[in-house]
Amino acid sequence: MKSPVTFRLNGSETAVFVDPGANLLDVLRRGCGDLSPKYGCGQGGCGACTVLIDGEPHVSCLVLAETVAGRSVETTGGLSNGPDLHPLQRAFIEGFAAQCGYCTPGMLMAAKALLDRNPNPTRPEVEEAISGNLCRCTGYEPIVDAILEAAKQRGAA
Amino acid sequence: MLEVQTYPTIGEAAGAMDDQARFLGGGTLIMNRVNYGDPRFNRIVRTTDASLAEIRVEGERLEVGAGVTMAAILASRDLDFLAPAARAVGGPAIRNMASVGGNLMAPHPYGDLAVALLALDAVVRMASGEELGLEDFLARRNGVVRSLLVRRPRGDEFRFRKVSRVKPKGVSVMSMAAHLTRSAGRLSGVRVAYGAMASTPVRVRAVESALEGVSLDHAGIAAALSAATEGLDPPDDPIASGWYRREVAPVHLRRLLLGEDAR
Numbered sequence A: 001m002k003s004p005v006t007f008r009l010n011g012s013e014t015a016v017f018v019d020p021g022a023n024l025l026d027v028l029r030r031g032c033g034d035l036s037p038k039y040g041c042g043q044g045g046c047g048a049c050t051v052l053i054d055g056e057p058h059v060s061c062l063v064l065a066e067t068v069a070g071r072s073v074e075t076t077g078g079l080s081n082g083p084d085l086h087p088l089q090r091a092f093i094e095g096f097a098a099q100c101g102y103c104t105p106g107m108l109m110a111a112k113a114l115l116d117r118n119p120n121p122t123r124p125e126v127e128e129a130i131s132g133n134l135c136r137c138t139g140y141e142p143i144v145d146a147i148l149e150a151a152k153q154r155g156a157a
Numbered sequence B: 001m002l003e004v005q006t007y008p009t010i011g012e013a014a015g016a017m018d019d020q021a022r023f024l025g026g027g028t029l030i031m032n033r034v035n036y037g038d039p040r041f042n043r044i045v046r047t048t049d050a051s052l053a054e055i056r057v058e059g060e061r062l063e064v065g066a067g068v069t070m071a072a073i074l075a076s077r078d079l080d081f082l083a084p085a086a087r088a089v090g091g092p093a094i095r096n097m098a099s100v101g102g103n104l105m106a107p108h109p110y111g112d113l114a115v116a117l118l119a120l121d122a123v124v125r126m127a128s129g130e131e132l133g134l135e136d137f138l139a140r141r142n143g144v145v146r147s148l149l150v151r152r153p154r155g156d157e158f159r160f161r162k163v164s165r166v167k168p169k170g171v172s173v174m175s176m177a178a179h180l181t182r183s184a185g186r187l188s189g190v191r192v193a194y195g196a197m198a199s200t201p202v203r204v205r206a207v208e209s210a211l212e213g214v215s216l217d218h219a220g221i222a223a224a225l226s227a228a229t230e231g232l233d234p235p236d237d238p239i240a241s242g243w244y245r246r247e248v249a250p251v252h253l254r255r256l257l258l259g260e261d262a263r
């Protein structure tokens, strides 16, 4: 039997019916039509599905959907403000931090959680923050550079 | 068809368990099984009991709720001695979900926090209120855990080390913890535990007895290093062979005991 779950998705009140045992990633993609978080492994190992729950990064493929009732979920789909991209998105584009782009939504959310808490991270802190996110294209350097650049831009703004 | 049952208290949740049910902690292992359609269970039992996420001071002991996450341990001043072990679990997203209770039940090669708790002689408090030593709990691994009770180690008496191939996030080749209690300048009543060296985290009694009455230096620990894997048959897995684990254990044990940095 499906059960109703209400939560905030990128600031908007959202109500969906979820199947028993459904994970949050599935509910976001199929139930809410937010295709920004990606499915890579369904095991917590790749980080492509990373979203923020009450501001903290979670791998949404391992979150039982009904546990987010009453909480706030943020995805890459909500990062930009209309046509204005988030500083992290701009830095990723300018720094060629996305190649195939499959890891990018997860990387962006892991990075956002870091910068929201620590606006001036060191390189090792950035590496630690994205340590649960795999990228098979870039070799990570451009991603780490882009996150550090976004922090700088935000500081200057 | 899978069913999810949610109870307001841990007691009620424990009462709803049978061998077709799995208790949901943070879900980092259970949801993997759900996603892949594990046929061995058809019910998920969970509770919204807020006390499960509490960290409380109880006399000389700290009570750590089974639902406390690795991230919550890292944020707690009272539990700073467990931070090296909590930090060793997965990446940041996993640490926001992975619970203490789930770590006690996690299969090989997981259970890094449990290794630290075993060396600290933690006591498991079940949902029923029954208390038992962590070592006894690990031997039977059933029932729903309410909390863990642990005493704060003194000064620099507690050591933890995780050996992994990938850093900062990687699965254990092995993890090791030692509670190096002393009496009149010599080691006495020491407890040493390993993870990923057997099917569950284990105490290493041969090492513990070889450390009794010795001083904490190269000469003092020599016998303990020779006994590093006595009585153990470390498993083969994709991370390391049992042979490799056995070969390198004395090196990592020396680094743990003497507080040396790995090169």
Ligand SMILES: Cc1cc2nc3c(=O)[nH]c(=O)nc-3n(C[C@H](O)[C@H](O)[C@H](O)COP(=O)(O)OP(=O)(O)OC[C@H]3O[C@@H](n4cnc5c(N)ncnc54)[C@H](O)[C@@H]3O)c2cc1C
Pocket (backbone or CB within 6 Å): A043, A044, A045, B022, B023, B024, B025, B026, B027, B028, B029, B030, B031, B066, B067, B088, B089, B090, B091, B094, B097, B098, B099, B100, B101, B102, B103, B104, B105, B106, B109, B110, B111, B112, B113, B143, B144, B145, B146, B170, B171, B172
């Ligand atoms: C990508 C990834 C990396 C990981 N890295 C590590 C690592 O480095 N080190 C490590 O130790 N682990 C690691 N793990 C394994 C796991 O995340 C941790 O062991 C975690 O602590 C398990 O807790 P959980 O709350 O998520 O467990 P769940 O998935 O909720 O449950 C796991 C098991 O414990 C049982 N359980 C949960 N709570 C209780 C309770 N209160 N009483 C009785 N039984 C209970 C469940 O029924 C289930 O059988 C990793 C997992 C993933 C996916």
Ligand code: FES
Pocket (backbone or CB within 6 Å): A038, A039, A040, A041, A042, A043, A044, A045, A046, A047, A048, A049, A050, A059, A060, A061, A062
């Ligand atoms: S799909 Fe969730 S971590 Fe890979």
Ligand code: FES
Pocket (backbone or CB within 6 Å): A097, A098, A099, A100, A101, A102, A103, A104, A134, A135, A136, A137, A138
């Ligand atoms: S850009 Fe392709 S996986 Fe990261």
